[in-house]
Amino acid sequence: MEFENDCSKISTCFRYLNQQQLAFIDSKTTQLTYLRGENVFKQGAFAPYILYIIDGLVKTYLQIGNHKQLNISLGKTGDFLAFSTIFSENMYNYSAISLKDSTICMIDKEALKYLMLQNPDFAMHIASKNGRNEMQLLEIIKNISYKQMRGKLASSLLYLSSEEFHEHAIFQYLTRQDIADFASISTESTIKFIKEFEKEGILSLDGKNIIFNNKELLLEISKKG
Known part of the structure; x- marks a missing residue:
């Protein structure tokens, strides 16, 4: 090379x-x-x-x-x-x-x-x-030690949707298990809370892709843990 x-x-x-x-x-x-x-x-x-x-x-x-x-x-x-x-x-x-x-x-x-x-x-x-x-x-240590499952997932989604990854269409390459392993929660809980976030208008789903509509609310959930 x-x-x-x-x-x-x-x-x-x-x-x-x-x-x-x-x-x-x-x-x-x-x-x-x-x-x-x-x-x-x-x-x-x-x-x-x-x-x-x-x-x-x-x-x-x-x-x-x-x-x-x-x-x-x-x-x-x-x-x-x-x-x-x-x-x-x-x-x-x-x-x-x-x-x-x-x-x-x-x-x-x-x-x-x-x-x-x-x-x-x-x-x-x-x-x-x-x-x-x-x-x-x-941030991972803080997530595991202090946050409830919704807060853990919110923090992980904020990281995965950060500007540095925008050009990669990141969620096309991640399974729900991958997202769960970033949050240190089960796959079942990840799917459940993603659906809750969708109902609350925080995000929308398009196949594997996750579109974020209200990052401010997601950040609030992350901070509250």
């Missing part, structure tokens, strides 16, 4: 690298395409790479026991995956699956760490870009 023509031109972070640094990271990077439904990496597997999404949509989740999972976030074009492993774990601490055909850069994490030490501007911007992941994790 030609790194300069792909990753470096999509992410604002890479503009802080000079030509020599770009050539270095190019030599430490592999570009792969994952088909819809294909595992990108698995929780507990060896983690030699930080991943960067050139194009596509990826769901990240925690596997809890044999039969339960908790969806963490969606990764889209321009997002990094497994960035936290650069500082600590040698294993992926969550799993990722491609929701649609996705092109991804596999960047050697030791090479990326080296560049961050050599280039403080690059380090600052790449760390800042990944700060939102921590905020999403805090």
Whole structure:
């Protein structure tokens, strides 16, 4: 792959690298395409790479026991995956699956760490870009710990319908089970509350798609928990 023509031109972070640094990271990077439904990496597997999404949509989740999972976030074009492993774990601490055909850069994490030490501007911007992941994790913890089921679902729907995902028609790629796993509630409860929200005029349903008519009320439900 030609790194300069792909990753470096999509992410604002890479503009802080000079030509020599770009050539270095190019030599430490592999570009792969994952088909819809294909595992990108698995929780507990060896983690030699930080991943960067050139194009596509990826769901990240925690596997809890044999039969339960908790969806963490969606990764889209321009997002990094497994960035936290650069500082600590040698294993992926969550799993990722491609929701649609996705092109991804596999960047050697030791090479990326080296560049961050050599280039403080690059380090600052790449760390800042990944700060939102921590905020999403805090929101998940708050949802699980303090909110009732309607509040949990409202929070998850607000996240999934946020502006950053508008171009992806996100709900076409998510089952009701997926939505339930973002809210940490059962699929049955998810279907029930979505129908309640529809009756209350908060949203409309068009097949798998969910159209939001009153996000202010949804936000109020989320805040009240």
